[in-house]
Amino acid sequence: MSEDLKSLNFIEHIIEEDLADGLSIDKLRFRFPPEPNGYLHIGHTKAIGISFGLGERYKAPVNLRFDDTNPTKEEQEYVDAIKRDIAWLGYKWENELYSSDYFEILYNWAVLLIKDGKAYVDSQSSEAMAEQKGTPTQIGTNSPFRDRSIQENLDLFERMKAGEFPAGTHVLRAKIDMADPNMLMRDPIMYRILHAKHHRTGNDWCIYPMYDWTHGESDYIEQVSHSLCSLEFKPHRKLYDWFKEHVYNYGKTELPLLPKQREFARLNLSYTIMSKRKLLRLVEEGIVKGWDDPRMPTISGLRRRGYTPKSIRTFIDKVGVAKRENVIDVSLLEFCIREDLNKTANRVMAVLDPVKVVITNYPEGEVEWLDAENNQEDESAGYRKVPFSREIFIEKEDFKEEAGNKYFRLKLGGEVRLKNAYIIKANDVVKDESGAIKEIHCTYDTDTSRRVKGTLHWVSIAHAIEAEIREYDRLFMHESPDSDKAKDFMEFLNPNSLKVLTGYLEPSLSKAEVGERYQFQRLGYFNVDEDSEPSRLVFNKTVGLRDSWAKQKPKTQNKTQTQKKTKPQQQRRSAISVIQQLGKKYTNLSEEKQIKTKAEIQTLAKDVSYDELEPLFGTAVKKAGTRIAVMIVLKELLKKDLERNSVINEFVEKALEDKNEILVKEAQEV
């Protein structure tokens, strides 16, 4: 193992600092805390990759902890799916834990908090409490129940637990500060009454702890050293720390380590949505066939689509970790899966949009079994036999009656190589009444040593097996479907996200098994779907091959859309600010470029008023470039109707004495 020379992300920097400050490396401990209320998606993979990745890097334990404090939304089905997905990704958790395991200790701590006067029972409606809470810009007001006696609070809380009250009648709140600018500190709710059956604790409890109270304390109980979560929890940190510091008094002997919460930006993928709620809607409204529909960004969807765990892990590695909002281009994900599959997937031939080719000089009824290499990237992959005969299919797209010489494929009078077989020449076409090509008549040549520009894949008609091919396109046509505030994300659905075809495959595929991945040569990577039956194989297209030929054809809509997009900031930039920027780099430019830039500044100067320019006379002496640009603009203005004044004279004189020659030269021309 070589030393990891990769630069550290900000979380790794924090850990390294903590280590340097004396934290013992064996105290490092992480956790991944999903709520079992939905399936994991590619966005979660980032969180998984960060915490489990850190675990692998530092050989530290990573707990899988289900944050199951809301029995109304959570189900065992999701627990199972989450475990399956994490394991599939190849990560190993130290302990499988549940927040619900800590209900008892959490309750006991809550009682201590009441005894310390740090928590109280509130008995208002949620509406009343919401009103008292204030707004982000307006402080809140105290609850009339805020100063109940400790005895009364203890009594009420115990009776809440005992199930004496209906839901919604009482809550336990932390007593912090209703005037805190951070709304989470305004006496947050710790417990609510919920007469619901929990997937693990059954009917043992009718009060359930809230996220903030549960999550941080679970970290503390598990002695997690670094509790990593996404950015929207940043405001929670203050409360996380408040709870933690109070509870520390009750547990410091057995639980000496205080966890540290840090936040990173979540992953966004272009053309997809990540919200569990919205994904659920796609499932419920039948837009997709289920959580594992290959078009879904869920881990189970990607798995079914043919993605490998390795490709997803390298993807997560490549996207990095930082605190700024980001949208990752799907092309990066596609790059990762192609990179992996290129090395591992065996090549086969399949024709998805067939046209018949008759090789007129090949004997009728004859069949040859030719050798075909399975994977030139992997010598151990070996060879297989493919049958060749008089009648074969090729792709419609691979033949044109006439075409320019940039078209390497088959055309009348032209030659092309058949992959793993012979060179053929197209002599004639047979058309039906409508003019559609029915057959292409070719002759073949057994001398395959000649250089021929194009190579086509093909399949012998008599030997081909039919299979269902499912081709997928992005589910949404908008780059960030859920960012439009005016439109519902459903409006951006791509109506053609699924295309079902019948493909003709070489016979070696008849033994293909569910989950196996292949490269259909020149087309893309495909895997065998679980809907397959021995009599009827079903393939999913995982991803197409890179296609630099397709790019030469007219650009697609999406391309033009993304290119039109410019930063809003830059759109409304004034001439003067553009000039400032040009000036900044002016002194670094080559002479040739300086001339160009100067002309540009002169043009822009037409849109600059003297009032805009004057403040820049005070530009620092060392910023010669900016002053040069200002000088150029000044000269343009003087050429027009501007009159010289003392401020201008002063600026010019100062420039004449400058050590920058360009500036002096420009000033001399005034």
Added chain:
RNA sequence: UGGCCCAUGGUGUAACUGGCUAACACAUCGGUUUUUGGUACCGAAGAGUCUAGGUUCGAAACCUAGUGGGCCAACCA
């Protein structure tokens, strides 16, 4: 109108914590090789680090202000 966070090529991250010509990956464009218009290899273009001021011999990094974006008012997590 408050608080907190963020700002580096088209995209995502770096920059040894103030010091070389701002690096890497994806995307883009060109070339070489090739029985996949794939892969591999070589090369190019693209940012002077949101703006302005300041500190400093020296700023992407530090300070101030501005601009732009995000988050925060669920008995959700």
